[in-house]
Amino acid sequence: MGNRTLTFKIFRYNPQKPEVKPYMQEYKLEEVSGMTIFVALNKIREELDPSLMFDFVCRAAICGSCAMVINGRPTLACKTLTKDLPAKISLLPLPVFKLVGDLAVDTGTWFRDMAIKTEAWVHTTKEFDPTALEERMDNKTAQEIYEPDRCVECGCCVAGCATANIRADFLGAAGINRVARFMLDPRDERSPEEYYEVVGAEEGAFGCMGLMACDDNCPMEIPLQTQLSFVRRKMLAQGLKLKTEKVAL
Ligand code: SF4
Ligand code: F3S
Numbered sequence: 001m002g003n004r005t006l007t008f009k010i011f012r013y014n015p016q017k018p019e020v021k022p023y024m025q026e027y028k029l030e031e032v033s034g035m036t037i038f039v040a041l042n043k044i045r046e047e048l049d050p051s052l053m054f055d056f057v058c059r060a061a062i063c064g065s066c067a068m069v070i071n072g073r074p075t076l077a078c079k080t081l082t083k084d085l086p087a088k089i090s091l092l093p094l095p096v097f098k099l100v101g102d103l104a105v106d107t108g109t110w111f112r113d114m115a116i117k118t119e120a121w122v123h124t125t126k127e128f129d130p131t132a133l134e135e136r137m138d139n140k141t142a143q144e145i146y147e148p149d150r151c152v153e154c155g156c157c158v159a160g161c162a163t164a165n166i167r168a169d170f171l172g173a174a175g176i177n178r179v180a181r182f183m184l185d186p187r188d189e190r191s192p193e194e195y196y197e198v199v200g201a202e203e204g205a206f207g208c209m210g211l212m213a214c215d216d217n218c219p220m221e222i223p224l225q226t227q228l229s230f231v232r233r234k235m236l237a238q239g240l241k242l243k244t245e246k247v248a249l
């Protein structure tokens, strides 16, 4: 690899110091082989500026905490190699989520609220019997559930979605994908009416305008388009049923 000098333009703002307005700060760094944005940020923090704030935990695209907007695209810093980018790299925090400082945002609160709104747990009337044998699930169903379950809650799909940027109450692709996961689960006894209460509104499946940035941006390559249309179809059918019932009354 020819040694490139990379120029990083990084968003700086500390909500604890509101007197200092947001600005872009420039740093220069020699590129090394196999360098990711995560490695570069650590180098900048260790060698150039210890005050730079950003999040990471796993460094392996598992925890979802290092998501940021890299050259205009929401994605994971630990999964992005500098060799795949031009020598000028701009880094911004994910929009939609509460800014903690510089590139660090609070996705945890958003995802917790979404899990509560979507009631993201298996709803069953069956009594729990700790002595019973585990219920078996056929492989096909398990695989179908596994797809939406791969979400690492990074927030990239939400950050890149125009609806989510306008409507604070929009569940986003991550939320609708979560609902899909429970709709697919035969152990969840929720009826279409109950799901309609959760996602059959503008802040749910009907707020999605099919812009598909979510699908393009998901670093886990979850087929969000498929999950969204699955939920939308179910909710449209339920909406139609409700309308017909109203007319018949
Ligand atoms: Fe991230 Fe994909 Fe989950 Fe959205 S669906 S939060 S982009 S892993
Ligand atoms: Fe947004 Fe994805 Fe729908 S980008 S509008 S959630 S298709």
Ligand code: FES
Residues within 6 Å of the ligand: 055, 056, 057, 058, 059, 060, 061, 062, 063, 064, 065, 066, 067, 076, 077, 078, 079
């Ligand atoms: Fe965990 Fe990047 S540090 S996903």
